[in-house]
Amino acid sequence: MSVEGAGPKAVIIGMPGSGKTQVGRLAATITDLPFKDSDHEVERRAGRSIANIIEQDGEPRFRRVERQVVCRLLKSFDGGLLALSGGSPMTTDIYEELMDYRGRGGCIIYLDADPQEASARVARNSRRSLLARDPHERWKQLHHERAPIYESLATTTLPSHGSTPEAMAQSLAEALYERVVHISGAHPYDVRIGPGVSSRLRFLLGSQAVRVALIHTRSVQRHADHARALLRQAGYRVSEITIPDAEAGKTLQVADKTWDRLAQDGFTRSDAVVGVGGGAVADLAGFVAASWMQGIAYVNCPTSLLAMVDASAGGKSAINTAHGKNLIGAFRAPEGVLADLKTLKTLPREAFVEGLGETAKCGFIMDRSILSLLDDHADQLRAFTGEEPASWIEAVPAELIERSATVKARYVSVDMDETGPREFLSYGHTLGHAIEQVEHYTWRHGQAVAVGMVFAAELSRILGRCDQELVDLHRELLGRLGLKTAWSGGPWEKVLDAMRRDKKARGDRLRFVILEGVGRPVHLDDPPEQALREAFERIQE
Numbered sequence: 113m114s115v116e117g118a119g120p121k122a123v124i125i126g127m128p129g130s131g132k133t134q135v136g137r138l139a140a141t142i143t144d145l146p147f148k149d150s151d152h153e154v155e156r157r158a159g160r161s162i163a164n165i166i167e168q169d170g171e172p173r174f175r176r177v178e179r180q181v182v183c184r185l186l187k188s189f190d191g192g193l194l195a196l197s198g199g200s201p202m203t204t205d206i207y208e209e210l211m212d213y214r215g216r217g218g219c220i221i222y223l224d225a226d227p228q229e230a231s232a233r234v235a236r237n238s239r240r241s242l243l244a245r246d247p248h249e250r251w252k253q254l255h256h257e258r259a260p261i262y263e264s265l266a267t268t269t270l271p272s273h274g275s276t277p278e279a280m281a282q283s284l285a286e287a288l289y290e291r292v293v294h295i296s297g298a299h300p301y302d303v304r305i306g307p308g309v310s311s312r313l314r315f316l317l318g319s320q321a322v323r324v325a326l327i328h329t330r331s332v333q334r335h336a337d338h339a340r341a342l343l344r345q346a347g348y349r350v351s352e353i354t355i356p357d358a359e360a361g362k363t364l365q366v367a368d369k370t371w372d373r374l375a376q377d378g379f380t381r382s383d384a385v386v387g388v389g390g391g392a393v394a395d396l397a398g399f400v401a402a403s404w405m406q407g408i409a410y411v412n413c414p415t416s417l418l419a420m421v422d423a424s425a426g427g428k429s430a431i432n433t434a435h436g437k438n439l440i441g442a443f444r445a446p447e448g449v450l451a452d453l454k455t456l457k458t459l460p461r462e463a464f465v466e467g468l469g470e471t472a473k474c475g476f477i478m479d480r481s482i483l484s485l486l487d488d489h490a491d492q493l494r495a496f497t498g499e500e501p502a503s504w505i506e507a508v509p510a511e512l513i514e515r516s517a518t519v520k521a522r523y524v525s526v527d528m529d530e531t532g533p534r535e536f537l538s539y540g541h542t543l544g545h546a547i548e549q550v551e552h553y554t555w556r557h558g559q560a561v562a563v564g565m566v567f568a569a570e571l572s573r574i575l576g577r578c579d580q581e582l583v584d585l586h587r588e589l590l591g592r593l594g595l596k597t598a599w600s601g602g603p604w605e606k607v608l609d610a611m612r613r614d615k616k617a618r619g620d621r622l623r624f625v626i627l628e629g630v631g632r633p634v635h636l637d638d639p640p641e642q643a644l645r646e647a648f649e650r651i652q653e
């Protein structure tokens with residue numbers, strides 16, 4: 113995240129005793145950034161202690177000086193870490209400046225302290241004169257008043273319960289380099305993208321869950337080991353469930369075995385599921401969480417590019433049946449999505465390239481800048497090895513993930529249950545899913561969707577809804593990214609039959625998403641079979 117114009121890299125807010133100064137200083141050492149504490153700046157400017165200012169001139173005078181100091185730092189302390197006093201966000205001018213800073217892309221980190229730990233710390237520190245009398249009671253009262261203000265400002269909340277200042281500083285340092293996409297709606301949550309974001313797992317799961325089912329495939333054992341360690345450290349009882357890889361994990365049999373395990377291990381409605389893996393894991397874990405006891409909490413930790421850009425967010429989950437792809441499923445929002453960029457290191461090239469298919473889809477349906485980014489970096493992207501420097505991963509793939517997740521968020525936030533515009537996210541999927549089924553899931557999803565998009569573009573052109581340039585753009589860009597643009601499978605009748613089970617179909621009518629231009633998706637109802645056949649012929653190899 114970076115703030116537009118001048119301003120700190122991050123502002124740290126929170127109650128007295130939450131460790132803002134200590135944690136901020138440690139985080140500044142880890143990140144090699146300058147650090148300032150607004151209380152110290154006020155004291156430096158006044159040439160005396162805050163206790164002295166309050167005692168002699170009163171609190172209103174102190175707040176006036178503080179307002180001048182903080183408002184100046186918010187504009188001028190470029191790239192530094194700024195810790196504010198607990199009360200400073202309560203001053204209207206400072207609150208408004210903070211909102212403005214946040215609006216410019218600024219990062220505001222709220223250290224959400226444990227009441228016992230923080231008030232005990234305050235009680236030991238006699239310098240905090242505002243809390244000098246009955247510190248525990250006064251702390252609680254202030255917390256009650258201030259927490260809603262802190263929460264309304266925070267771009268990131270770091271609960272500090274039971275954490276050491278060093279661990280908090282590490283989480284804070286990681287939070288500085290993460291990107292956040294917010295998904296709103298009845299159950300809002302964030303998609304966090306960055307190196308090391310999986311350390312947030314405990315904060316998302318909270319204190320309600322006792323048991324956590326950690327669902328993953330063998331291929332990501334190393335990332336699951338990391339998640340297990342984090343969960344155990346946080347005191348959860350972990351049931352590790354390894355499922356078959358890829359589409360073989362998205363079946364009723366696997367779901368059934370997983371439900372059995374939840375029953376044996378005593379999972380109740382307050383327990384939770386964590387899915388670590390590619391899109392197939394996100395689908396199975398999300399479906400199990402949505403169906404167990406009519407729905408329990410879950411967190412997705414995507415480890416493939418495709419799962420990061422698409423499958424892990426949105427709360428749609430599905431399993432396949434013998435009759436087709438994704439025919440059984442549910443809608444249930446996760447508690448959050450942690451796209452830890454470090455996990456991409458082990459992702460095989462073909463799986464990475466496949467993820468570019470769904471990324472391009474987001475570009476075609478809504479955000480042209482995604483297509484430009486893909487085009488600019490096509491050679492490096494298609495040659496992905498996992499050995500790329502972190503600086504490149506955090507610049508190019510991270511940007512693509514953030515932009516694609518933003519496209520997804522725009523649709524999901526207004527149409528969680530897919531009664532309208534969310535269907536645009538399945539651009540290229542009507543034929544794509546049919547290819548996967550006809551090919552017995554030997555084709556990767558992103559590759560099948562790439563061909564499906566070329567088919568949809570051809571269909572649009574045949575019906576006079578777009579020009580040839582758009583079709584050419586599909587073939588050129590997807591081809592440059594190492595994605596397939598043709599398929600010679602069939603026969604047509606089998607493909608048509610599979611497409612009839614696409615979830616956009618209504619009664620006997622097939623429905624497609626086509627484009628009238630980049631960023632201009634529309635529904636196409638019941639197209640003539642002749643046009644479909646012709647488009648199908650044009651995608652033959």
Ligand SMILES: NC(=O)c1ccc[n+]([C@@H]2O[C@H](COP(=O)([O-])OP(=O)(O)OC[C@H]3O[C@@H](n4cnc5c(N)ncnc54)[C@H](O)[C@@H]3O)[C@@H](O)[C@H]2O)c1
Binds near residue numbers: 331358362418422
């Ligand atoms: N629910 C949704 O909104 C949604 C959206 C898009 C796609 N999907 C589904 O997602 C699936 C495709 O996702 P995918 O491309 O991630 O496929 P996948 O889950 O099969 O993963 C691809 C391969 O990469 C491996 N892998 C994943 N991360 C790895 C890592 N970090 N290191 C080593 N190996 C790793 C997997 O084990 C697998 O072999 C499809 O089933 C598709 O239907 C769902």
Ligand SMILES: O=C(O)C(=O)C[C@@H](O)[C@H](O)[C@H](O)COP(=O)(O)O
Binds near residue numbers: 428
């Ligand atoms: O989130 C959605 O909605 C999508 O359609 C995203 C698609 O990329 C994804 O492949 C999804 O699983 C397809 O859903 P389906 O309901 O058409 O099977």
